[in-house]
Amino acid sequence: MNQPIRILIVDDHPLLQEGIVMVVEHEPDMQVVGSAATGRESIALCERLQPNLVLMDLRLPDISGIDAMIAIRAKWPTVKVILLTTFAGDAEVNRALKAGAAGYLLKTMPRKQIVESIRQIHAGRRRIDPGVAANLAEHMGLETLSQREVEILKQVAEGNRNKEIAHQFALSEETIKSHMKNILEKLGASDRTQAVSIAVRRGIMQL
Structure with missing residues (x-):
């Protein structure tokens, strides 16, 4: 047996x-x-x-x-x-x-x-x-977020604005804006709130 x-x-x-x-x-x-x-x-x-x-x-x-x-x-x-x-x-x-x-x-x-x-x-x-x-x-085949982009999106989820995020990562505000543009494009999101929602739903990040 x-x-x-x-x-x-x-x-x-x-x-x-x-x-x-x-x-x-x-x-x-x-x-x-x-x-x-x-x-x-x-x-x-x-x-x-x-x-x-x-x-x-x-x-x-x-x-x-x-x-x-x-x-x-x-x-x-x-x-x-x-x-x-x-x-x-x-x-x-x-x-x-x-x-x-x-x-x-x-x-x-x-x-x-x-x-x-x-x-x-x-x-x-x-x-x-x-x-x-x-x-x-x-x-499948969709471009994934970089580690830095995930970190920035987590800051967005916490309610931080671009200026505050830039200070957090010692980057310029323009760099953060560029990252946010890439994040929205990769996730197919129309705004920051939707980007956070999509990222959580797909398991890209946790709140």
């Missing part, structure tokens, strides 16, 4: 964590070996419990799910990590997949699809939620 898939569940919301545990434990070929509420706890439990697969939330209270995944895969490269989250922004999906995520699933997926995805990923396939994949395809 094949050994069950050993699964570690990482989510900082107790009710959601319990719900995911219940979904997985109903499957005869799966075993929940542990659960964690933070990224650092998930890394420690991987060492102690040696799971085959980790179901990881994206947003955690200490480090991001992506950072936790990178640390886990650096130590245990055979462990497959699935991001199971409510966030479908293409920028976050791209970061997760480039960092080695074996799957990117949404918590809104039907239970049957989640467990079938776990089986497929354990067997060596990569699985992305269809809606997430469509969003990814829609933005």
Whole structure:
């Protein structure tokens, strides 16, 4: 008889964590070996419990799910990590997949699809939620914001004007205006408020 898939569940919301545990434990070929509420706890439990697969939330209270995944895969490269989250922004999906995520699933997926995805990923396939994949395809090839542009947009989100942002980064106000023009063009935004909204929705930055 094949050994069950050993699964570690990482989510900082107790009710959601319990719900995911219940979904997985109903499957005869799966075993929940542990659960964690933070990224650092998930890394420690991987060492102690040696799971085959980790179901990881994206947003955690200490480090991001992506950072936790990178640390886990650096130590245990055979462990497959699935991001199971409510966030479908293409920028976050791209970061997760480039960092080695074996799957990117949404918590809104039907239970049957989640467990079938776990089986497929354990067997060596990569699985992305269809809606997430469509969003990814829609933005594929678009020019991304530079790190400096993201930093400037975060300042905009905090309500700072160009003059204040220029002072913050020791740049001229004209340079900030030029950056803002590029940001609006890259995001297809008509104004600063819309640029912030698009960037948050796509996972380019968090507020």
